[in-house]
Amino acid sequence: MPATIRDVARASGVHISTVSRTFSAPHLVNPETRNRVLACAEHLGYRPNRAARALITGRTHNIGLIIADIANPFFPPLIKAAESQARQRDYHIFIADTNEDPAAEEDLVHALAKQVDGVLLCSPRMSNSLIEQLSREVPLVVINRQVTGLPAVVMDVGQGARLAVEHLTGLGHRELALLGGPRGSWTNREIRRAATTAARAADASLTVLGPNPPTEGGGIAMAEQVRRTGATAVLAYNDLMAIGLMEGLDSLGLRVPQDISVVGIDDIALSRLTRPKLTTVATPTAAAGRTAVDMLLQHDGSSSARAGRGGGRTTTTDDRRTTAQVTLQTELVIRDSTGVGPAASAVRPAAAAAADRPGAAPPADPGPHGHPDPGSATAATPESVAS
Template sequence: MAVTIRDVARASGVHVSTVSRTFSAPQLVSAETRNRVLTVAEELGYRPNRAARALTTGRTHNLGLIVADIANPFFPPLIKAAQAQARERDYHVFVADTDEDPLLEQELIEMLCKQVDGVLLCSPRLSNRVIERLRAQVPFVVVNRRVKGLSTVLMDVGQGVRAAVEHLAALGHRRIALLSGPSGSWTSEEMHAAATAAADESGLELTVLRPNEPTEQGGLAAAAAVAGSGATGVLCYNDLVALGLIEGLHERGLSVPGDLSVIGVDDSLPGRLNRPKLTTITMPTAAAGRMAVDLLLAAVNAGDTGTPTLARLETHLIVRESTRAAGRVGAPLPA
């Protein structure tokens, strides 16, 4: 026979209501009692009935996680970390992919709001106005977008961009290009602002090419414009765009890093395996996933009435093989 909540209460020496609170509101139970109940529950093989608990508490113990493109290597580490963090807190995560489509994103949010206690939006493509309207249904936390009144986790891509521009300047590059991302992307705007400021400070000429699809195909399609820009150093929206650009330049008889230096963003596995290995800006995606879950659960427990939190995570440049001194293949590297 299935183990019941009464079995756990009897074996733990506590009331049934204490067992219920241990699983539905553990902060209301002393640490000693909570640990005893959880240990007994584990030994007996007891699993709480989520549907019954939802009826009692009004909580589903489910969270929604919406990403722009699940095939992009940027997102899986964030998803995995968020799921693990939620699981430790007795929550499950429903993951949805918008395929970079803001209309689909809105549809998914409206659907998930009926089934979850809160929603994480990662690099959303919706306007802030629409997000502010939708948040009336359940608490939201946003990753890589500033939205008034919402807790936010930002990966400070501007910090990495400034380091990337300074790296190109130190290698003797005087004309650089920025391959921006899709319209409506917070990351694109941050990169643009940081690259413009850093280029001005370093006395570099900056060409901004936008918008671009945040994919290898987007980088491939931009190769002709990059080749014609006169730039010798290129900073790309992400690693996928950088890899597509390298392929497109190769098709035009240009080598990386011999003719052009290329920098990506994300420090994804494809960039580390590529030849040349990609110089890139690392993004703390796993840390962002964990922090976003904690902020969302805080909002859920506060009834979405708490003060919004802004968490900013550091980024940094990783120098590999796709950047070198300005000039043709065979030019000596700086000492």
């Protein structure tokens, strides 16, 4: 029923190879012939069969994208950016969701391996060794993780966490808590490491809680424990948890930021909608998606090594393989969920407090029609964290 290349060839009176070339190498065919072929193809509604093409070229023009949880608002901007970047190069992205399950991750890589040219592994929860092993089956680019020998794009959450902690200690907080994310997350380890270091440098204490599911529910559930730590400020693994935590604290009768300050990570769209608006670390998710696609495509676009003919095993020396690791900067976005700590509240005059907490008029007057205040001035699209 579907028109094949043969039908077009018959209709336009040329050989199938000419039809093929009309599409894959137009400059090789006479303009007159080409037009005739195109007309016939159009008329017959012909579209090349990608499976057949993939079979012979060995390239599917598909890219797999494996993520932990589509429902996490962190991912959509990354997905969209990756999709549009891929589409520009005539590739298509296949998305798969692992539900935060490391075993599902492995299965998915296998399932995708033969029908994509490469896989973007976003915030994997697997072990490094397993990832390395899988990378022998299909080209891999990891996002939010560093695996030796594999191309990677990571967002510098460590730096973000440091900025967040410095912001909090700068406000006078001395008792901090870190609401940790899921086990197996590279991001989680980075945050913990950086936050610990920064807290120590500022002579503040830091209580680490976790691991926890990186969801709103995970945040709500930990409210009570957070209170028990006696911390006056909390850094959460991501915005979703931070928002959940604010919910939970609210039910406990604690006010944010008067009683306790909360900082998230990711800057998802939602973090502008909560009351109070969430102070958070913005991660360049869209850029990460674009970059990852670029790295994957460059990586296998250059190596046009054909399969060895004649049974001989052609061992292409891969030592030329450029496995870059790109690090994207993060940025602290100060909104309304952080305020002065107890240590400073007695010392600092009200004016100073007001300057930090934009509930009142911030220093740079935002005006009635939303001049972005210094904190929310980031032009980055809302995105969230993972890994």
